[in-house]
Amino acid sequence: MKRRAFFNGLARVAALFGLGGLAGSLARRAQAGHTVWQIDPWKCTWCGKCATECVLELSAVKCVQFYDICGYCDFCTGYFEPQPNKLNTGAENQLCPTGAIIRKFIEDPYYEYSINEPLCVGCGKCVKGCTLFGNGSFHLQIRHDRCLNCNECSIAKACPVQAISRVPADKPYRFKTLEGKK
Amino acid sequence: MIAAQINQRFPPPQFTETGHQLPHLTAPPPRLGALDWLDMGVLLACLALATWLVLRRRQRRELMLLGLFSLLYFGFWRNGCVCAIGSIQNITQALFDSSYALPLTVLVFGVLPLAFALVVGRVFCAAVCPHGAFQDLMLLKPVTLPVWLEHGLRLLAYVYLGLAVVFAATGGGYIICRFDPFVQIFRLTGSLTMILTGVIFLLMSIFIGRPYCRFLCPYGVLLGLAGSVSRWRARITPDKCTLCRRCQNECPFNAINKATPRTLQIDPTPEDKRRLVIRCALLPTVIVAGLWLGGLSGDSLAKAHHTVALAERIHLEDAGAVTGATDASNGFRAEGTPPEKLFAEAHALVHRYVLAGRLCGAWVGLIVGLKLIVLAWRPRRPEFETDAVRCVACARCFEHCPQEHKRRQQKAEINGVLAS
Numbered sequence: 191m192k193r194r195a196f197f198n199g200l201a202r203v204a205a206l207f208g209l210g211g212l213a214g215s216l217a218r219r220a221q222a223g224h225t226v227w228q229i230d231p232w233k234c235t236w237c238g239k240c241a242t243e244c245v246l247e248l249s250a251v252k253c254v255q256f257y258d259i260c261g262y263c264d265f266c267t268g269y270f271e272p273q274p275n276k277l278n279t280g281a282e283n284q285l286c287p288t289g290a291i292i293r294k295f296i297e298d299p300y301y302e303y304s305i306n307e308p309l310c311v312g313c314g315k316c317v318k319g320c321t322l323f324g325n326g327s328f329h330l331q332i333r334h335d336r337c338l339n340c341n342e343c344s345i346a347k348a349c350p351v352q353a354i355s356r357v358p359a360d361k362p363y364r365f366k367t368l369e370g371k372k
Numbered sequence: 373m374i375a376a377q378i379n380q381r382f383p384p385p386q387f388t389e390t391g392h393q394l395p396h397l398t399a400p401p402p403r404l405g406a407l408d409w410l411d412m413g414v415l416l417a418c419l420a421l422a423t424w425l426v427l428r429r430r431q432r433r434e435l436m437l438l439g440l441f442s443l444l445y446f447g448f449w450r451n452g453c454v455c456a457i458g459s460i461q462n463i464t465q466a467l468f469d470s471s472y473a474l475p476l477t478v479l480v481f482g483v484l485p486l487a488f489a490l491v492v493g494r495v496f497c498a499a500v501c502p503h504g505a506f507q508d509l510m511l512l513k514p515v516t517l518p519v520w521l522e523h524g525l526r527l528l529a530y531v532y533l534g535l536a537v538v539f540a541a542t543g544g545g546y547i548i549c550r551f552d553p554f555v556q557i558f559r560l561t562g563s564l565t566m567i568l569t570g571v572i573f574l575l576m577s578i579f580i581g582r583p584y585c586r587f588l589c590p591y592g593v594l595l596g597l598a599g600s601v602s603r604w605r606a607r608i609t610p611d612k613c614t615l616c617r618r619c620q621n622e623c624p625f626n627a628i629n630k631a632t633p634r635t636l637q638i639d640p641t642p643e644d645k646r647r648l649v650i651r652c653a654l655l656p657t658v659i660v661a662g663l664w665l666g667g668l669s670g671d672s673l674a675k676a677h678h679t680v681a682l683a684e685r686i687h688l689e690d691a692g693a694v695t696g697a698t699d700a701s702n703g704f705r706a707e708g709t710p711p712e713k714l715f716a717e718a719h720a721l722v723h724r725y726v727l728a729g730r731l732c733g734a735w736v737g738l739i740v741g742l743k744l745i746v747l748a749w750r751p752r753r754p755e756f757e758t759d760a761v762r763c764v765a766c767a768r769c770f771e772h773c774p775q776e777h778k779r780r781q782q783k784a785e786i787n788g789v790l791a792s
Contacts, residue, residue, distance in 0.1 A: 198600075202602065342546035
């Protein structure tokens, strides 16, 4: 029994040192400041998986409007169906399945489009329309008031183009910029 | 198709008439980083408290209260994420992928319970892990599983650990997180399948003590190995064991080793010795078999990796074997990377998976072989004792030990005398 206790002790000390060494070497590389998940809007292909793959019932991904890029078009290709009956706020004319985009008249011929976030499901239909035919001011972002910051983001896992990655928490958003892709 | 720069197809207006000011884009901040430090502090405090409760207080009720707190804090409040079980994958990924930035919280959650287990056994399982606490609180009518089933099912956890390491090391994803039965219940939202799985596990927990911990938890495997060389651990009786078997009857986790009956305390027969020798000789064979089987599974394991899956799809599309395109293949073609580069990458990955599959198979073979040896080994035990690997220090056995009752009575008497 004594011999066994001795070998146990030896193994324990070795394991403790091993664990300490592992932790030490990893800790030097580990990030003290934490990181959060975010979408690279330049990689995103608006496939619609953000709306369905998030662990939350209502996805943490929402469309955001970067007003500086927006053309304030009357016929907004992010707001309207490809061939709308009329350019008005009738539900049959809208692209958004939940009516989450607010269209507001500013001055002739400009309209302002903003997102009613609680309604947005992050499906990206408006992002597609805006990016393909307009200025691309709508883009999808993970909203950190909703995101649970899971260890493995299940949207990132399902994303067809690997557009979601971890970013430092002090810069938690990847909004498009006026300079374009950096 | 992907816009690489801002398409100013429609120049933004100046609003000369109304002087309209552009609204600002809101950016709700993420959870405070300071709360991460709080989590680490709470973890350390809970581990220290659990150690004290198991080794000194020896009170099941207090341990249950701590378990309830852990369930509420680490489970429902922190949504069960980050957890120690999943941290295995992050640490593995950090070891194999130098570009991966390991969050400090995850490192601490992975290392601290192991360090405690090396010194005082699996106190983390006892009352700090929300998964364990959840199942333990559900346990009402424990049934004892047959020994062969118990040992067989426990092997699953080793396989699960091997697979989780394979996938984390090769970038195939975190299977422990994806197939965690409880995390979706902690979040109170999630896919129906996983929530149902969680509910089934909880219902099973009423009769089978901690089914996830015993038969699947990959972190429990590591904690068990660490616990097997621990300096101190839960000791059933505070005094001399009276061989009453009450502890063994009460342990719902099959984690107590029988004392050898006095009539059987004779030297092993030649047959026993022969069995042991045969099983020792079997060990290399089992390892080689595992190695071979693991290598065979490499190809199918590789399909879990998105690069391999994408390369396969692109190859099929180019060969005309499938019609149409997926989001992934569309995205890949829009990026403009030559397919050859993708194929080369996928090839290298498949090679890595075959190697990783072999190692994983050898690991499982080693465990199976060692298990066979351990089952043939009948060490003499003078008293009933907790199994160093399997015991989760739940403190149930203390409550049923007559010697412990005697101790408590004496303690109460002494306290009474001191008070008067």
